[in-house]
Amino acid sequence: MRQISNYVYCDDFIAELRYETRLMANPYYDYPYLIIENFLSEEACAEIAAYTHDKSEGERAKVKKNFHGVVVPELEEDIRKTAIHELPEILLEGYKLSFAYYQKQIEDYFSVALTTATEVQALEYTRGGFYIKHADDSNELVNCEGETVGFAQVAPERKITTVLFATSHRDNGGDGLQFGGGELVFNYLYDAENRPVRFRPKAGDMVIFPSNPIYSHEVLPVSDGYRLTLVQWHDAIIS
Template sequence: MTESDHPRLILNNFLSPDLCKELEFIHKSSSTIGYRQNVFSTTLSHLIATNSPHLILPFIPIREKLKEKVEEFFGCEFELVIEFTGLISWTKGASIGWHSDDNRPYLKQRDYAAVCYLNSYGVDFGGGLFHFQDGEPSTFVPMAGDVLIYTADSRNVHSVEEITDGQRITLTLWFSRDKSHDEDIKLISFLTNRSYDINDTSLSRYLPLPASQNMYWFPPEQSSTYHSGFDIRCARLHVLGYELYPSNSSSLVDVRSSRDFSDILLEPLRLARENELVDREFANILHLLQVVQFYQWKATTSQMAESKKVSFKVVPISASQQDNIRCLKLELIKDQNLAEILFGYGTCGESLEHDWAYFSSIVDLWEAYTSKLWHNMVLNLPIWIANQSLFYEPSCGSCTSLT
């Protein structure tokens, strides 16, 4: 067989390091339980549904450029639509056997696939290598920013090794010739279900709103009883060394009698670390998680600003507050060991040294970043609606970097 019998394309360093980190930030602050064991996903429709439609903006230039690359390489210019876009993380124990991406009847519309790696094999995760059954390369060993493109049919039957450590994070797109499966039309329909006022300057316009609780509880089969497992949002905070404290401590007393702790995550929360508590409210668990993950993103890049004076109070935690924090943690992360296995850094990295002064400045930086994306999204929306297609308007300012 020749190379043309198994058409595939590798693009090294297609995504810039900071863009990889930006998409990782979006995923770790927004993901829900995924489609198979130990897999977590973030779709564009989910971002819209949780009042974070502005977070789809960084994806748009990537989608455009990848679609161009697929059409050019496979000789199908102007024939394709984007059928699916999603961020997917595979954690310890996740794997998939030999298959082609269209081998299920409800996925027959998929013609091509693009897998963009946001982190690196051997550095951020172990295992998880991508193998092709036939043709070359037979194994793809990715570094952050690399892209693998292939036909989603029997010519490119493939498998993914079991993850042994860390988290393998990818941006995955599927392309189709069937225009009835155009993802853009569906996304624009979701976006037009609510109104956006360009003159709205309130913080609430872009504060995330959590989806239903069972979308965040792992394993999903425990979501109806919450007898074991953990809330993935709380688990991500836990492995970074942060804890939650309800702004209204009396609400904790109320839920202790009803044993329904999930409602607390929809209410204002404060952030605790070691023996210190921040005297600042965050609207809900997703708001808090976005800020913390934004801190992780910016603190691991060269964009780290000089620390400023802390703009909020950081106070010692009292014994009663510590008890409430411990109680809430036990209810929301019943299996701390499993949470640390799936989300902990282990040998694939280390938690950052915390700096309250820098964290304080990050809260303001997150608001500026989010406000800019939201503003640009609102400016682009009428154009998207008119054309029934998501595309990037340079006049609205750059939000991504492709190499």
């Protein structure tokens, strides 16, 4: 294990791999990712979650596949089972204002200058929803035994990932606009007790991290309730 911040360690295998964008947070920080609590108010989150839950028709999310250099989205529900919602502009006003307020903090934390970004995706996970281990900028390469041997970059414009939780996790199960299960897990990052880093967030929390394979992650299956996140991927100039 390799220490990459004051409280977090990285798997030696992933730390030694070569890949295109090797962006990481300052190793002298407590954590190699940034968490902004109350990025958006609980009231604003509840309004967004109520809209997607009651009024919006979600589209089943696809997975980017690389076929001989051509990236093609395909529906593969053994890899991810979630739905994507489009939000009306009026529900995004508070999010955009808050992002503008916190942008410099994010840039300073990762020593980047954010440039362009994708549209905000509202990702819905209901009971049984999940997303297996993946890196946001790359496809995982495995051998015939299913072991990870490397990564092929398919989205070089993704430098920074932002995930805002619009609903809250509950250890004893979810009800209404809360959820049980569904933890966000970093597969190659560990705490001092050698446990994978995982998040059980509350509505309004934002998690920010580089999009490269060191920060490969998964969403564990939702046991019950309603898990909703607002996700963006950001291009950036790296200092």
